[in-house]
Amino acid sequence: xxxxxxxxxxxxxxxxxxxxxxxxxxxxxxxxxxxxxxxxxxxxxxxxxxxxxxxxxxxxxxxxxxxxxxxxxxxxxxxxxxxxxxxxxxxxxxxxxxxxxxxxxxxxxxxxxxxxxxxxxxxxxxxxxxxxxxxxxxxxxxxxxxxxxxxxxxxxxxxxxxxxxxxxxxxxxxxxxxxxxxxxxxxxxxxxxxxxxxxxxxxxxxxxxxxxxxxxxxxxxxxxxxxxxxxxxxxxxxxxxxxxxxxxxxxxxxxxxxxxx
Amino acid sequence: xxxxxxxxxxxxxxxxxxxxxxxxxxxxxxxxxxxxxxxxxxxxxxxxxxxxxxxxxxxxxxxxxxxxxxxxxxxxxxxxxxxxxxxxxxxxxxxxxxxxxxxxxxxxxxxxxxxxxxxxxxxxxxxxxxxxxxxxxxxxxxxxxxxxxxxxxxxxxxxxxxxxxxxxxxxxxxxxxxxxxxxxxxxxxxxxxxxxxxxxxxxxxxxxxxxxxxxxxxxxxxxxxxxxxxxxxxxxxxxxxxxxxxxxxxxxxxxxxxxxxxxxxxxxxxxxxxxxxxxxxxxxxxxxxxxxxxxxxxxxxxxxxxxxxxxxxxxxxxxxxxxxxxxxxxxxxxxxxxxxxxxxxxxxxxxxxxxxxxxxxxxxxxxxxxxxxxxxxxxxxxxxxxxxxxxxxxxxxxxxxxxxxxxxxxxxxxxxx
Numbered sequence: 001x002x003x004x005x006x007x008x009x010x011x012x013x014x015x016x017x018x019x020x021x022x023x024x025x026x027x028x029x030x031x032x033x034x035x036x037x038x039x040x041x042x043x044x045x046x047x048x049x050x051x052x053x054x055x056x057x058x059x060x061x062x063x064x065x066x067x068x069x070x071x072x073x074x075x076x077x078x079x080x081x082x083x084x085x086x087x088x089x090x091x092x093x094x095x096x097x098x099x100x101x102x103x104x105x106x107x108x109x110x111x112x113x114x115x116x117x118x119x120x121x122x123x124x125x126x127x128x129x130x131x132x133x134x135x136x137x138x139x140x141x142x143x144x145x146x147x148x149x150x151x152x153x154x155x156x157x158x159x160x161x162x163x164x165x166x167x168x169x170x171x172x173x174x175x176x177x178x179x180x181x182x183x184x185x186x187x188x189x190x191x192x193x194x195x196x197x198x199x200x201x202x203x204x205x206x207x208x209x210x211x212x213x214x215x216x217x218x219x220x221x222x223x224x225x226x227x228x229x230x231x232x233x234x235x236x237x238x239x240x241x242x243x244x245x246x247x248x249x250x251x252x253x254x255x256x257x258x259x260x261x
Numbered sequence: 262x263x264x265x266x267x268x269x270x271x272x273x274x275x276x277x278x279x280x281x282x283x284x285x286x287x288x289x290x291x292x293x294x295x296x297x298x299x300x301x302x303x304x305x306x307x308x309x310x311x312x313x314x315x316x317x318x319x320x321x322x323x324x325x326x327x328x329x330x331x332x333x334x335x336x337x338x339x340x341x342x343x344x345x346x347x348x349x350x351x352x353x354x355x356x357x358x359x360x361x362x363x364x365x366x367x368x369x370x371x372x373x374x375x376x377x378x379x380x381x382x383x384x385x386x387x388x389x390x391x392x393x394x395x396x397x398x399x400x401x402x403x404x405x406x407x408x409x410x411x412x413x414x415x416x417x418x419x420x421x422x423x424x425x426x427x428x429x430x431x432x433x434x435x436x437x438x439x440x441x442x443x444x445x446x447x448x449x450x451x452x453x454x455x456x457x458x459x460x461x462x463x464x465x466x467x468x469x470x471x472x473x474x475x476x477x478x479x480x481x482x483x484x485x486x487x488x489x490x491x492x493x494x495x496x497x498x499x500x501x502x503x504x505x506x507x508x509x510x511x512x513x514x515x516x517x518x519x520x521x522x523x524x525x526x527x528x529x530x531x532x533x534x535x536x537x538x539x540x541x542x543x544x545x546x547x548x549x550x551x552x553x554x555x556x557x558x559x560x561x562x563x564x565x566x567x568x569x570x571x572x573x574x575x576x577x578x579x580x581x582x583x584x585x586x587x588x589x590x591x592x593x594x595x596x597x598x599x600x601x602x603x604x605x606x607x608x609x610x611x612x613x614x615x616x617x618x619x620x621x622x623x624x625x626x627x628x629x630x631x632x633x634x635x636x637x638x639x640x641x642x643x644x645x646x647x648x649x650x651x652x653x654x655x656x657x658x659x660x661x662x663x664x665x666x667x668x669x670x671x672x673x674x675x676x677x678x
Binding site for chain 1: 317319321322323324325328329332333349350351352353356360363364366367369372373374529530531532533536539540560561562
């Protein structure tokens with residue numbers, strides 16, 4: 001069992017390791033195990049010669065955090081309603097929620113682009129955050145629905161019977177129970193947002209420059225070394241912000257990850 | 262069961278409703294946006310009002326050389342001269358055209374793109390879809406001052422009449438390269454290339470169309486086998502073009518078994534082809550950038566014995582251009598930027614292989630002594646052909662609309678064979 005775990009770790013990490021080596025290799029002929037010529041020139045291009053890079057990293061992280069918050073604000077009440085309440089057309093809504101990821105993303109984006117142009121949301125940070133949230137929502141609602149199913153609503157009812165108001169119940173009863181699920185949904189929404197490309201340029205129109213907007217042209221152009229530097233930066237930014245987030249949450253809520261251990 | 266069915270029916274109804282709405286939206290007929298008389302004056306007041314504004318430059322961003330030149334030479338000097346901020350946005354031309362079409366469909370007059378880097382079939386598409394603003398070349402002073410009015414490249418782009426809708430940005434030409442320490446001689450024509458491939462199986466390949474450069478390579482082979490005139494004169498019809506280029510496709514099929522991986526697969530981009538050459542997998546590489554060998558040697562990617570060559574009958578050359586979209590938000594700044602990019606001093610920095618190595622668009626005869634000295638001072642290093650050699654071997658492009666047809670025929674008859 002343990003051996004299997006290490007095999008899995010190797011399979012997941014090996015490509016990332018190659019990526020890291022690629023960022024510093026200028027000459028890496030086919031049979032050689034390690035690059036024959038190494039330099040920092042690609043880092044120089046990305047960080048020194050291109051002054052858009054750091055702004056793009058900040059935009060990417062701010063965008064991903066905003067998307068995660070917007071998504072949770074919608075997903076938590078929606079999942080709660082879909083789990084603990086009965087209303088007309090509930091099954092239909094459950095399918096509707098998944099629609100953005102059933103229909104090909106490009107079709108959803110083009111449709112939204114035209115509406116967003118009319119609303120003046122294209123080329124704005126808010127517009128891009130909304131379109132990213134659209135693709136994060138199905139996953140977040142799915143996760144939160146499972147969480148609400150698992151915790152049930154009995155403790156909430158109990159608190160209500162004892163005279164607690166809705167705000168108090170949410171803060172002191174519901175929230176502590178769903179925190180691990182919230183963290184999972186947050187992480188997933190964040191990751192979905194930070195990896196978006198097509199939606200960002202369709203809605204952002206080149207005015208919202210994220211790391212992927214700078215990264216993808218180098219892949220299309222075959223400049224894999226520069227692309228590798230951007231990828232390392234992207235992964236670094238994502239891992240760093242997510243672990244910071246988790247650290248902060250864990251300081252306030254001491255919990256075991258009961259759902260996704 | 263019944264419940265599921267009714268859900269399905271309801272969903273279908275909603276989807277139909279949405280798509281009906283989409284169709285009901287009015288699609289304005291494409292009309293070229295034309296400049297109004299009031300925009301013609303170029304005064305100090307105007308330049309003053311442009312100060313502090315932003316102008317966007319959209320185009321292919323896959324090369325850090327090109328990006329770096331635009332960011333650190335063009336944008337910097339433009340800001341210094343005009344106080345206008347130039348923002349470069351890396352975006353593939355296909356995505357740019359999709360974006361503009363979406364905006365035209367929605368009737369959006371204020372877009373995001375001020376200057377777009379474009380040519381060939383994309384220019385043809387954009388022009389016909391009414392995505393471009395103009396004619397505007399009369400607003401670009403340096404166009405009349407430094408460009409050759411007798412050069413067809415300044416007025417025709419892949420056989421399409423430009424009509425003042427775009428301004429030349431730089432010149433490219435397909436060139437081949439090989440390592441003289443590996444090859445004792447270079448193929449002088451397509452037949453010799455086939456002979457060499459037969460003697461060294463698996464040591465040659467080319468980039469698969471519809472890649473821009475791979476597509477040009479295939480056309481260059483067609484020129485070799487059936488000639489430029491035959492292809493240029495062929496009617497705009499897939500079957501007719503197939504009949505004309507068939508001997509060339511047969512030639513490529515004959516070449517196929519001697520290629521890398523026996524021609525079952527091809528590199529997708531010239532960057533990959535260059536990497537394969539660097540890594541010693543293949544004997545010959547090519548590029549649309551005539552100075553790419555010098556740049557490669559300088560960067561330590563190519564061996565110093567690498568040498569550029571062309572076929573005896575010549576290689577395809579073309580020009581790339583800058584255009585202004587119909588809904589450019591800062592058109593006046595766009596004209597200033599285009600004018601700035603074609604000034605000889607800026608074009609000469611572009612010609613330097615350390616920056617980019619792209620050929621200038623000006624007519625050398627029109628430069629003053631100082632500018633000529635600057636041009637001559639550019640030392641582009643080793644392994645390249647001279648400007649005169651390139652000029653003499655330059656072959657024209659065929660009509661833009663034939664290119665996707667040829668690419669399709671190549672995929673159908675050579676790749677799928």
